[in-house]
Every structure is written in structure tokens, then in C-alpha cells.
Amino acid sequence: MSAEEETRVEVDGRTLRLSNLDKVLYPRTGTTKGEVLHYYAQVAPVLLPLVADRAVTRIRWPNGTEQHRFFEKNAPAGAPSWLRIAKVPTTGSRGGSRHGDHLEFPVIDGLASLTYLANLAALELHVHQWRVGRNGQPKRPDRLVIDLDPGEGAGLAECAEAALLVRERLAADDLDTRAVTSGSKGIHLYADLPGTQSADEVRDYVHGVAEELEKAHRGLLLSQMTKAKRSGKVFLDWSQNAASKTTITPYSLRGRETPYVAAPRSWDEIEAGAEDPLALEQLTYAEVLDRVAGRGDLFTS
Numbered sequence: 001m002s003a004e005e006e007t008r009v010e011v012d013g014r015t016l017r018l019s020n021l022d023k024v025l026y027p028r029t030g031t032t033k034g035e036v037l038h039y040y041a042q043v044a045p046v047l048l049p050l051v052a053d054r055a056v057t058r059i060r061w062p063n064g065t066e067q068h069r070f071f072e073k074n075a076p077a078g079a080p081s082w083l084r085i086a087k088v089p090t091t092g093s094r095g096g097s098r099h100g101d102h103l104e105f106p107v108i109d110g111l112a113s114l115t116y117l118a119n120l121a122a123l124e125l126h127v128h129q130w131r132v133g134r135n136g137q138p139k140r141p142d143r144l145v146i147d148l149d150p151g152e153g154a155g156l157a158e159c160a161e162a163a164l165l166v167r168e169r170l171a172a173d174d175l176d177t178r179a180v181t182s183g184s185k186g187i188h189l190y191a192d193l194p195g196t197q198s199a200d201e202v203r204d205y206v207h208g209v210a211e212e213l214e215k216a217h218r219g220l221l222l223s224q225m226t227k228a229k230r231s232g233k234v235f236l237d238w239s240q241n242a243a244s245k246t247t248i249t250p251y252s253l254r255g256r257e258t259p260y261v262a263a264p265r266s267w268d269e270i271e272a273g274a275e276d277p278l279a280l281e282q283l284t285y286a287e288v289l290d291r292v293a294g295r296g297d298l299f300t301s
Helices: 033-051 111-119 156-171 199-216 267-275 285-295
Strands: 006-011 014-019 024-026 056-060 070-072 085-089 102-106 122-127 143-150 177-181 187-192 234-237 263-265
Touching: 006 111, 014 033, 014 111, 033 111, 033 122, 033 285, 056 102, 111 122, 143 156, 143 199, 156 177, 156 187, 156 199, 156 234, 156 267, 177 267, 199 234, 263 267, 263 285
Parallel strands: none
Antiparallel strands: 006 014, 056 070, 056 122, 085 102, 143 187, 143 234, 177 187, 177 263
């Protein structure tokens, strides 16, 4: 690699080598790796608390979003010694590991590690609903998630309508729900938990809620994973609460044609989207930065 293709920067006391900053990662919009790194640096104050102590799976597009992508769970080969690693026991559902009976996930504990991973074209950052304890072991989940996934013929308006129904149902169990447009097709809903239940218990609870809502709103909602039944409906994906599953973290970029972001939204926006199909759209990274500058962090506020 030539000197012109590499830039050395110091981030939180760590020296990083940033490469190919002019490489276009989003061909449709001409968005470069340098702009991706700038986005993650700017959004870090609100993103970092949401990934703190969480093992992170990345999806990387080294040659841009129109080319090959790959998932990466273990820390990259050649990772710096200062990158925090969580050795998490593996199961069949987590897939095989080059480390045998465990996976060695990186943990993003600051701007340096976020920048290091983003420099590897890790556009998407996916995390579990549990955190890693000081002993390196997964703790009980501290939140639940429901992925509202629209089938063919449904869109964000139907997802917004579904989100309002889920919010009402979870409120009956004293759970306060937050909404995130996923940056892909649908909406993700989160609710904080006290951390007293296992991941299996949380998954089963959310599954029960999904089945209950499906029975009450069969024309709109679906709790079954069968894709053939999703036309015109919104699938309430409860399965992402399983211990091995991950969900795109709020404020992460998505590897789409357009650099959309998993963007926290206000309930006023969701309500407007349920009434008017044109009132709610996925947001780009530039729009998200403007919102954070003007409105702060809608996810934790």
C-alpha cells in the first residue's frame, strides 16, 4: 500500500492507520470510506453507550455495497492488542468458531475501537440484547427487541401502525417502548428489562406477546416466520431475543444502496407515519447527524 493510500491518526491515545479514505463504499451516492469514518466519529457520543459491553458482529463491504459482503463475529485477524475481546461460549445456533467452543467477539469500548472496525468497512454493527460481565460471561438481557418486518405489499405505514399496537400491549406490562426505523424496511422496538430473566424467558415472553397481538389483529400482524403468509402483513419477529441472535444497533449505518441508518424516532413521528404513508421514511446518515445535533439522542431521552 502506498503512503498516499494510508493516513495515520491518533484516536483516544491510540495510533490508527486509516486506509483508502477516498474509496467509494456507497456507489449510488458516491459516499466514501472517509465519510463513513466521519459519520461514526460524529455519532459516537450517542452510539457508544448503546454498544458498551456488548459483543459486536459486523457485516463488512470491503469493496462497497454493490460488491461482496461478509459477516464477521470473531475479532479480525491481526487486531491490535488493545481491542477488547469477549470470549463467549458458542452453541450450534451461533455457528462454528475457529476458536473451538467459544467465539472471540470484539467489544466497542471507545472511539478508537469504533474507528478501527469502521476502517475495515464494517458498515453494519449488530449486537445482542445482553451485555458482557466483568468475568467475560454473558449477563442476562437488559432489554428486549421486536423487529417489525413488513411483507410484500406492506411498508413503513403498516409497521408504524403495528408499533403503536405493540407499544400499547407492552405498556400493560409496565414496559416503556422505543422505536427505531431500521434503515432497511421496517421498525425495531426496544424496551428495557431489569435483567432478571434469561434470554430464553425473554424470547418466550415476546413470542407470547406476538401471538396474542396476531390473534387480535389478524389482518395486520403475523407471529409466524413462514414467509408465504406475510403478504400485506407485518411480521413481529420475536426470535431476535434468543441469546445467539443480534440486531443492528441504533445509529449504525446499513449496507444498502443509500447510506441509511438505524435511526431512533419519536412516537409523534411513528403516529404520523401510521396515519400518512408519506410521513415516515428511512433516514440517511446526514439526516441523522442533523437530528442528533438539533434534538439529541432520541433513543435514551
